[in-house]
Amino acid sequence: MAAVPRPGSSPRTRIKRLATKTVRDTGVLYAILDAGLVAHVAVNGPEGQPYVVPVAYAREGHRVLFHGSTGSRLFRGLAQGVPTCLSVTLIDGMVLARSTFESSMNYRSVMVLGSCTLLAGEEKLAALEHITEHLLPGRWAEARHPSKKEAAATTVLALPLTETSVKVSDGPPDDVPEDVELPIWAGNVPIAETFGRPVDAPDLRFDVPVPDYVKRWTR
């Protein structure tokens, strides 16, 4: 792969607040994006009003792929290359310091600035496969693929990972020395996202069991 800018390499992605949580490792950027399912994507709207929407996404190489409806105004803007900000936040737990001020959360977060490219033709279909396989590993081989009409109704976008920032907060609370002497419990409570048991659709026509590739999913 060609050399690509590391996280935090541009003036506007250099983290100023809680700079000790900054990570400049591209591997960590990739790992966070690969662990997430949903990103929040923003555009500047008219009259100073921004808009943010959640989108399902997948990382592929040094870019993020996501899709939406061709009928969406926000997606039409993105397809035309208006500047965007994409944010992925994974919550890993609550952090209980002795003080409320130092109490916080453990998290892994990514911010990407840039403009999207509209994908078409074979590249568009390959991107839809990639997104499906990130969200539903194993599903593309079995599910019915998009028809021409369905594909035409779908906007598929690629956002390059050229301007990014990464912040990671983990581990125990970081109290000021005086507070450590207080007789108050301190620590952290992990949060994890887990998959439950698959639920059959009520309109299943055949006696098809839950596929093995679905049973293998874990979070």
Place this chain on the structure above:
Amino acid sequence: MAAVPRPGSSPRTRIKRLATKTVRDTGVLYAILDAGLVAHVAVNGPEGQPYVVPVAYAREGHRVLFHGSTGSRLFRGLAQGVPTCLSVTLIDGMVLARSTFESSMNYRSVMVLGSCTLLAGEEKLAALEHITEHLLPGRWAEARHPSKKEAAATTVLALPLTETSVKVSDGPPDDVPEDVELPIWAGNVPIAETFGRPVDAPDLRFDVPVPDYVKRWTR
């Protein structure tokens, strides 16, 4: 409480895409906000570039409270009342339709448009208590409260819930009739966020057990 606008009451919050998932019930708006921990908050930046950041928040009545550093440029803008968009998204599961096109996620999502008010004095401290008690129920009574210096370093904002939209997707996949005849498993896989076992801080000075109010937390 005075009458307040329901979700989806303004032209710019009327949902056009997947309109069947629109909810116009203020109780559902409140329930989603009360179940979340982190919101994504956006502002229009210069040169058409938006910025989105994750924030911990709490709902109080018909507004959302959140805080950040007085040193943050984004928070300085919010404190001055620039228009913002706050988005809360809870992921409830993966939805496997027979087609990739109809496959999606179950989710509950809220979008709030508006401008924040900067809180000060007693109202600011009450808001910090409210946020702490939403995120860490029971903690305010035990933890050390903010010092004057800490409070001065914290920007606390209130965003009214006057212009909102709510979308909820739940239940089984919704395949087109022809696809239901395909011998492909379909259904959904629930996702849940759960708390793990509390972890003592390594610098605990006393033999303090994990407090009961922490043991009672469930997600």
